[in-house]
Amino acid sequence: MRAEDLPVTAVSGVPSPSPGLVVVGHFDERPGYGVDRPRGSDSWLFTWTTGGRGRLRQGDSEVRAAPGDLVVLAPGVPHGYGVEPGAAHWRFWWAHCQARPTWTPWLHPYDTGDGLYAVTPVPTPLHDRVEAAFRRTHTDARWPGREEQPGIAVAHHTAARELALCALEEAVLLGTATARTPPPPPGLDDRIRRAQELIAAGPDAPHTVRSLAGQVALSPSRFAHLFTEQTGQSPMRALREARLRHAARLLEATDLSVERVAAASGFASPFHFTRVFHARYGSPPGAYRDGIRAAITAIAVPKGTPIAGPPRNAIPD
Known part of the structure; x- marks a missing residue:
């Protein structure tokens, strides 16, 4: 699968990318834009808002995203997201991938329920650095310099995938280590x-x-x-x-x-x-590794079949 095979905006009902892929993009959307996935996604979705306002829901949880907010949606739960009603636009980075197991403990304190993690607010002095990490995720997913759609990049092999995940890991770590976290449980020794x-x-x-x-x-x-x-x-x-x-x-x-x-x-x-x-x-360790690599190198999707991108279904109020 190539980035040029992906629609710039998705078709309603089109599934999210396979969890074995790293797919990264940057959108600046206007009112009326939205994604609705009644069955959720097979992959994790990471979003970093740089302008305007967005709204994301997962199961019964919902958050509004402003510049400097990192919002993460875990797989397997019905979700939707789009431009916040009343906002002029929503500019944001997004990345679909299989989250590394080490990220889960970092995200846990920000769980709002149903696998929606609102890592907010990230301190303003770090906003440029987090965005730079997302930019590197986008660049590294194209390694070694594939010409693709300006807005979307897909990691095609192991090196590109690992480089992109390392860059995304920096963004996740910066956010989770510095945002205001809930106080520790009362009485924790x-x-x-x-x-x-x-x-x-x-x-x-x-x-x-x-x-x-x-x-x-x-x-x-x-x-x-x-x-x-x-x-x-x-x-x-x-x-x-x-x-x-x-x-x-x-x-x-x-x-x-x-x-x-x-x-x-x-x-x-x-x-x-x-x-x-x-x-x-x-699955056993060997099969776990093989499954990830098979998903990266042998995605069984015919060329030209859209598999990702946001459908034009505005999230209901």
């Missing part, structure tokens, strides 16, 4: 927060309940009880989730063998790793 930071910083480290407890000056039993009570999961469950997210990213971005991915993610046994990865992501 600083020692538990510190343990969470230790796990996030080194998922491959040989952490145990005893070692984590020692680093935050608690007894193992007290630490395990407090961590579970305040986070809703045990320390070892939190560690396993962090290791699985790290492993998924290695599978996406490298050619390391499954055995080396397991070891680099803190799993002593590749057999155990394969079993828990399959349970978490729905």
Whole structure:
């Protein structure tokens, strides 16, 4: 699939891009513009507003987007978006892709419900840098310099996809690390927060309940009880989730063998790793990697078939 095969604006009912692709664009739309996807999207949608105002809804959640707002829609939930009623226009960057597993914890504090993440407000001094990251995402998706539609770029192979995702990751990290976040849950102990930071910083480290407890000056039993009570999961469950997210990213971005991915993610046994990865992501590690690459290189869509872009269905008030 090529960018020139995509319509500048979508046809009603046309599905979103495959999650195996990275598709990036920049639109400046007028009143009456809107997208309505009653079955949602197979891929994540990231939007960064640079002018005017937009409105995005996902399930029962809805937000209005102004310049400096990063709004993200997770896949699988009915959604729609368009120019905010009464606004003169909506200028925004957008990117469809499969979000890296490591991004989910960054976005979690901004979840408004139904998988709609409103990362806002991003501090004004960072707006130019976030937009620059989206511009690089667009440029890198065209690597090594394909001539395509001015507004839309599609990553055609692994290098272009990874470069584009790295640029988009900068935009997501800048936004989620600096926007005003909700306060931590009442009563969250600083020692538990510190343990969470230790796990996030080194998922491959040989952490145990005893070692984590020692680093935050608690007894193992007290630490395990407090961590579970305040986070809703045990320390070892939190560690396993962090290791699985790290492993998924290695599978996406490298050619390391499954055995080396397991070891680099803190799993002593590749057999155990394969079993828990399959349970978490729905396919074994090798198939997970193959599925992503197959989606990139062998999208079964006839040339000229529109698969993306915004239909002219204004979001109802």
